[in-house]
Amino acid sequence: MTDIHSNIIIPTTKVKESNLSQLDLANIKFGHAFTDHMFVVDYDSGEWINPQIRPFGPIQMHPATSSIHYGQSIFEGMKAHRNKEGEIVFFRMDDHAARFCYSAKRMAMPEIPKGLFRKGIMELVKLDQAWVPQEEGYSLYIRPYMFATDEFIGIRRSTRYKFMVILSPVAGYYSGAVEVYASTKYTRAAPGGTGMAKAAGNYAAAILPAEEIKDNGYDQILWLDGRNHTNLQEIGTMNVFAVIDGEVHTPSLFEGTILPGITRDSAIQLLKSWNIPVHEREISIHELIEAQKKGHIDEMFGSGTAATISPIKGFGYDDQHYEVTLGDENSISTRLKNALQEVKQGNAPEEFGWVEKLN
Numbered sequence: 442m443t444d445i446h447s448n449i450i451i452p453t454t455k456v457k458e459s460n461l462s463q464l465d466l467a468n469i470k471f472g473h474a475f476t477d478h479m480f481v482v483d484y485d486s487g488e489w490i491n492p493q494i495r496p497f498g499p500i501q502m503h504p505a506t507s508s509i510h511y512g513q514s515i516f517e518g519m520k521a522h523r524n525k526e527g528e529i530v531f532f533r534m535d536d537h538a539a540r541f542c543y544s545a546k547r548m549a550m551p552e553i554p555k556g557l558f559r560k561g562i563m564e565l566v567k568l569d570q571a572w573v574p575q576e577e578g579y580s581l582y583i584r585p586y587m588f589a590t591d592e593f594i595g596i597r598r599s600t601r602y603k604f605m606v607i608l609s610p611v612a613g614y615y616s617g618a619v620e621v622y623a624s625t626k627y628t629r630a631a632p633g634g635t636g637m638a639k640a641a642g643n644y645a646a647a648i649l650p651a652e653e654i655k656d657n658g659y660d661q662i663l664w665l666d667g668r669n670h671t672n673l674q675e676i677g678t679m680n681v682f683a684v685i686d687g688e689v690h691t692p693s694l695f696e697g698t699i700l701p702g703i704t705r706d707s708a709i710q711l712l713k714s715w716n717i718p719v720h721e722r723e724i725s726i727h728e729l730i731e732a733q734k735k736g737h738i739d740e741m742f743g744s745g746t747a748a749t750i751s752p753i754k755g756f757g758y759d760d761q762h763y764e765v766t767l768g769d770e771n772s773i774s775t776r777l778k779n780a781l782q783e784v785k786q787g788n789a790p791e792e793f794g795w796v797e798k799l800n
């Protein structure tokens with residue numbers, strides 16, 4: 442069935458002059474540079490109305506805009522790359538649309554039709570395509586988001602929302618391996634909470650914990666479960682993997698406390714296609730420490746759209762530090778990183794249907 446939204450014409454107001462000449466790719470910082478235009482569509486009482494592309498810039502908000510006060514706000518993060526031919530390719534856009542709707546449902550927000558999500562992104566990237574870097578390692582980060590816009594003070598489901606898409610050219614997110622600290626003081630998510638949604642409030646709650654562990658020399662938090670602070674959950678904005686005696690282990694998603702990463706899922710599918718055993722299960726920090734002491738951990742890594750695969754060179758817990766071997770060029774994390782990069786850039790054939798071209 443064709444989605445009615447794939448055929449809509451989006452009214453477009455273009456900038457008089459592009460800012461592209463001011464883009465300094467060599468010194469780019471993640472999420473600091475934005476393209477010339479943005480996509481905006483409003484939702485009011487059951488209908489998506491007034492889709493438009495207009496010059497990137499400030500939006501006016503009523504002082505009582507409900508998302509500012511009560512946080513009905515969600516987002517996605519995905520990437521477009523250029524392949525060797527210079528064509529623009531998207532990675533798993535439909536899966537990002539599906540996850541966005543999943544987040545929306547949990548936060549009592551309207552789902553956006555997949556066709557509208559896709560059309561907004563496609564048309565915006567088409568208009569700003571000169572901003573998609575060709576240089577190796579660079580890409581265009583795509584940030585779809587939605588927030589409640591009812592103008593009153595009081596807590597209930599908003600009747601109005603804004604869905605927007607902004608674009609940011611980026612280099613790789615993390616450089617090098619990271620050291621993580623397993624916090625027993627803070628909790629990211631608990632069963633029944635919002636951990637599985639890309640909901641703005643989850644990230645606000647993680648800022649202070651992240652600052653504290655940075656003060657202690659660590660890069661990211663390794664979140665443990667909210668009940669007992671025992672089982673691994675994820676790292677900052679990455680899912681976590683441990684390679685133990687040649688087999689891959691990652692926390693399972695069944696409790697709904699972990700963000701279901703699309704990079705995580707891609708990694709699992711690739712590993713399975715290579716006949717490498719993958720175990721989605723409960724992994725306790727004590728088991729991990731035991732495995733580290735006995736020399737059974739081959740390597741550990743995190744996965745996420747921003748960084749793809751990030752090696753982990755050590756973890757802290759209870760004021761102790763445990764070093765983890767870094768993978769060499771034949772290690773699972775290196776193979777995954779390279780394979781994912783090639784697929785995402787549209788330079789490798791893939792059997793999964795993950796990649797599509799800008800049309």
Ligand SMILES: *Cc1c(COP(=O)(O)O)cnc(C)c1O
Nearest residue numbers: 678679680700702703704745746
């Ligand atoms: C976005 C995110 C991830 C990674 O998801 P991807 O789809 O792979 O980018 C992992 N954990 C959290 C908390 C996230 O917000």
